[in-house]
Amino acid sequence: xNYYVMKNNQRINLxxxxxxxxxxxxxxxxxxxxxxxxxxxxDWGENIKLFVALADDEKGxxxxxxxxxxxxxxxxxxxxxxxxxYHMFEREFYEQFGIKPLNHPWLxxxxxxxxxxxxxxxxxxxxxxxxxxxIHAGVIEPGHFRFNCQGEKVYNLExxxxxxHRGVEDLMVKNPSNQxxxxxxxxxxxxxxxxxxxxxxxxxxxxxxxxxxIIRRIALEMERIAIHIGDMGAILGDIAYLMxxxxxxxxxxxxxxxxxxxxxxxxxxxxTTVGGVNFDISADMSEKIISTLDYVKxxxxxxxxxxxxxxxxxxxxxxxxxxxxxxxxxxxxxxLMARSCGLNIDSRFDFExxxxxxxxxxxxxxxxxxxxxFRIRYKEVKDSIKIVKKLLEKLNKLGNQALITTPNCLVQNxxxxxxxxxxxxxxxxxxxxxxxxxxxxxxxxxxSFNNWWGLSIAVRNNxxxxxxxxxKGFDLSYCGFDL
Amino acid sequence: xxxxxxxxxxxxxxxxxxxxxxxxxKAFWGARKGASIFQPIYDFxxxxxxxxxxxxxxxxxFKIAPMINFACIxxxxxxxxxxxxxxxxxxxxxxxxxxxxxxLSKFISLLASMETASSFEGMGSSREACFTTIIxxxxxxxxxxxxxxxxxxxxxxxxxxxxxxxxxxxLIIIFAIAxxxxxxxxxxARVPVDDPATHLELTMIHEVxxxxxxxxxxxxxxxxxxxxxxxxxxxIATLILPLSLPFWASLGAFLAIMILISIIIGTIESxxxxxxxxxxxxxxxxxxxxxxxxxxxxxxxxxxx
Numbered sequence: 001x002n003y004y005v006m007k008n009n010q011r012i013n014l015x016x017x018x019x020x021x022x023x024x025x026x027x028x029x030x031x032x033x034x035x036x037x038x039x040x041x042x043d044w045g046e047n048i049k050l051f052v053a054l055a056d057d058e059k060g061x062x063x064x065x066x067x068x069x070x071x072x073x074x075x076x077x078x079x080x081x082x083x084x085x086y087h088m089f090e091r092e093f094y095e096q097f098g099i100k101p102l103n104h105p106w107l108x109x110x111x112x113x114x115x116x117x118x119x120x121x122x123x124x125x126x127x128x129x130x131x132x133x134x135i136h137a138g139v140i141e142p143g144h145f146r147f148n149c150q151g152e153k154v155y156n157l158e159x160x161x162x163x164x165h166r167g168v169e170d171l172m173v174k175n176p177s178n179q180x181x182x183x184x185x186x187x188x189x190x191x192x193x194x195x196x197x198x199x200x201x202x203x204x205x206x207x208x209x210x211x212x213x214i215i216r217r218i219a220l221e222m223e224r225i226a227i228h229i230g231d232m233g234a235i236l237g238d239i240a241y242l243m244x245x246x247x248x249x250x251x252x253x254x255x256x257x258x259x260x261x262x263x264x265x266x267x268x269x270x271x272t273t274v275g276g277v278n279f280d281i282s283a284d285m286s287e288k289i290i291s292t293l294d295y296v297k298x299x300x301x302x303x304x305x306x307x308x309x310x311x312x313x314x315x316x317x318x319x320x321x322x323x324x325x326x327x328x329x330x331x332x333x334x335x336l337m338a339r340s341c342g343l344n345i346d347s348r349f350d351f352e353x354x355x356x357x358x359x360x361x362x363x364x365x366x367x368x369x370x371x372x373x374f375r376i377r378y379k380e381v382k383d384s385i386k387i388v389k390k391l392l393e394k395l396n397k398l399g400n401q402a403l404i405t406t407p408n409c410l411v412q413n414x415x416x417x418x419x420x421x422x423x424x425x426x427x428x429x430x431x432x433x434x435x436x437x438x439x440x441x442x443x444x445x446x447x448s449f450n451n452w453w454g455l456s457i458a459v460r461n462n463x464x465x466x467x468x469x470x471x472k473g474f475d476l477s478y479c480g481f482d483l
Numbered sequence: 484x485x486x487x488x489x490x491x492x493x494x495x496x497x498x499x500x501x502x503x504x505x506x507x508x509k510a511f512w513g514a515r516k517g518a519s520i521f522q523p524i525y526d527f528x529x530x531x532x533x534x535x536x537x538x539x540x541x542x543x544x545f546k547i548a549p550m551i552n553f554a555c556i557x558x559x560x561x562x563x564x565x566x567x568x569x570x571x572x573x574x575x576x577x578x579x580x581x582x583x584x585x586x587l588s589k590f591i592s593l594l595a596s597m598e599t600a601s602s603f604e605g606m607g608s609s610r611e612a613c614f615t616t617i618i619x620x621x622x623x624x625x626x627x628x629x630x631x632x633x634x635x636x637x638x639x640x641x642x643x644x645x646x647x648x649x650x651x652x653x654l655i656i657i658f659a660i661a662x663x664x665x666x667x668x669x670x671x672a673r674v675p676v677d678d679p680a681t682h683l684e685l686t687m688i689h690e691v692x693x694x695x696x697x698x699x700x701x702x703x704x705x706x707x708x709x710x711x712x713x714x715x716x717x718x719i720a721t722l723i724l725p726l727s728l729p730f731w732a733s734l735g736a737f738l739a740i741m742i743l744i745s746i747i748i749g750t751i752e753s754x755x756x757x758x759x760x761x762x763x764x765x766x767x768x769x770x771x772x773x774x775x776x777x778x779x780x781x782x783x784x785x786x787x788x
Binding site: 128129130131132137138152236237238239240241242243245246250310312313315316320463464465466467468 | 509512513514515602603605606674675678680681682683684685686752753754755756757758759760761762
């Protein structure tokens with residue numbers, strides 16, 4: 001196999017990435033059982049350079065390769081046909097560069113030209129279509145959901161997204177900043193800003209202090225705790241279990257208010273910066289965080305026990321929105337949702353983050369349904385509370401260190417990749433620089449990009465009234481997908 | 484006469500307060516302060532001041548439906564027993580007028596919601612219609628059995644159960660109340676059948692049917708839903724309260740039962756999750772079984788073993 005093997009947060013020279021003939025690249029991608037984490041094009045003079053990155057979760061390595069496709073070539077034989085994990089990537093690549101994958105099973109729009117698209121339709125007696133959106137009733141973000149049902153039963157759900165057209169990737173090339181990256185997906189502020197900062201630090205070969213590294217990870221885990229608790233409340237709210245909804249909402253506020261004291265923002269905006277972090281966590285503050293988390297853990301334990309011992313709650317959650325291990329794998333699902341289906345991928349541990357060393361990776365008994373999606377959040381909240389405590393311990397041992405290291409200039413003709421396990425899953429940021437040391441291409445992949453299709457599979461053969469419950473369990477991002 | 488005027492006043496005010504009290508109970512269990520129990524009245528006044536907007540796919544039926552709905556509810560309430568077990572018009576066959584006036588109001592609201600041509604509202608109507616078909620026969624079986632037992636074919640029979648059947652009457656009353664309570668939960672669109680708090684258009688039943696209504700129409704529809712709850716509660720109160728009570732005691736006991744029912748509904752909503760849609764039908768069917776138990780008990784009393 002012709003790949004360049006790299007680590008997470010590493011800079012490599014563009015010239016080191018092998019450029020292979022497209023046909024042999026295609027054969028390689030079909031043959032391998034490593035999952036793709038990136039598959040994107042970049043303008044390369046009269047060619048289009050196709051970069052592909054594969055994750056080897058067992059070895060903790062990332063395999064990068066590329067291929068040059070001349071602009072006169074307008075089509076190629078689809079990879080998805082043989083390896084379904086590429087289905088979203090190929091659709092995106094077609095939309096961005098107009099090179100058509102022939103025999104792609106369902107080549108529909110990702111982020112453009114949704115109006116011209118004809119939705120899948122089911123016909124027959126007593127069938128009906130339910131169309132929701134793109135304007136959401138709760139005025140959240142735009143997304144269109146098309147259900148094909150017979151009576152109450154959903155036969156197919158088609159999800160159409162990409163209505164926001166913000167052009168984030170172009171903005172990141174023109175004028176990258178932490179403020180911009182924090183606004184790409186507002187519920188994963190730390191995941192995004194850490195990925196961006198690590199990427200720029202890798203490209204400029206800046207080494208930041210361990211203190212800053214640990215504070216970033218504490219913030220990442222706090223974000224995970226807060227959002228997971230909020231989601232547990234939202235799941236119970238959707239099945240009208242009032243007690244759970246209210247208790248989790250109150251508990252989540254405690255967590256985000258703690259981060260308000262650290263960084264001045266409940267969503268931890270403004271904490272991360274290229275070269276380090278803007279705010280320190282003092283010994284007093286870490287005491288406070290620990291005592292808050294102890295209280296949070298006690299409340300969450302009690303509430304979860306009560307909820308999971310309530311027959312009405314169990315009856316709603318169990319066997320709702322099943323998605324099999326095989327489907328999750330075929331769809332290339334990642335992160336929290338993959339773990340709730342038994343796929344054990346977690347980039348915090350897979351890619352050997354030194355700051356997570358010595359932290360036990362606990363197993364989870366997946367049941368693949370809404371019940372599993374509820375329990376995995378509880379499990380991860382408990383794990384994250386332990387992780388934060390360990391990290392705070394490490395932090396207090398470090399002593400005084402600079403928070404910000406002034407970053408160097410970006411190295412020319414480089415390629416770097418950064419993966420951060422946000423609460424939803426792996427957030428992948430990739431950038432390349434040109435010969436003047438400027439960013440020439442910036443690629444973002446949110447976990448939602450992989451997982452939206454999983455939601456439509458999960459809803460199949462379920463009651464349409466169970467859709468909100470499944471949707472909350474997945475809790476995917478619109479803006480992370482739309483870009 | 485005074486009782487009849489009082490009934491009319493109660494009909495206009497109590498439904499709002501019941502809804503307010505249910506919300507207050509839920510707030511209490513959720514450790515929140517909650518809005519005042521008069522909030523539904525303020526909301527009603529606020530909505531009455533707003534201008535109406537009608538979807539362009541609707542016809543005049545959609546515009547008059549809320550008024551027909553309101554007329555049906557008021558008409559039905561003329562025959563329903565309230566304070567002192569007295570109804571405003573007490574005639575034989577009042578039961579049938581009562582049930583079918585409620586039926587007509589539902590029919591009109593189903594038609595109106597289908598008019599909007601919205602796929603959600605179609606789903607809501609189909610669910611609501613399905614529940615009604617299950618509830619209606621069960622309701623008739625319960626009330627008609629009690630009438631047969633008392634040999635009085637007006638709603639007055641409801642408070643003569645004990646007088647006519649002695650200790651067996653207690654059993655009859657318990658089963659009849661269970662029956663009516665399920666009907667109350669379904670008609671009032673409360674947990675575990677429907678959830679008035681989460682606005683998820685794909686899971687709602689009653690709320691989804693009125694998505695296109697606003698302002699005065701919405702105010703009237705909300706009042707009608709609450710009034711239905713009040714009417715069924717007053718049937719329950721009539722079943723429980725003995726005839727012999729003096730006026731003030733009877734009025735106090737009647738209001739106490741309304742408060743109790745609201746608190747029970749609020750507590751149920753706080754304590755359990757909503758049922759899965761496919762299980763709701765099973766839950767509503769329980770009402771039919773209970774109704775048959777009532778009928779059997781009456782038959783036992785009338786014809787012996």
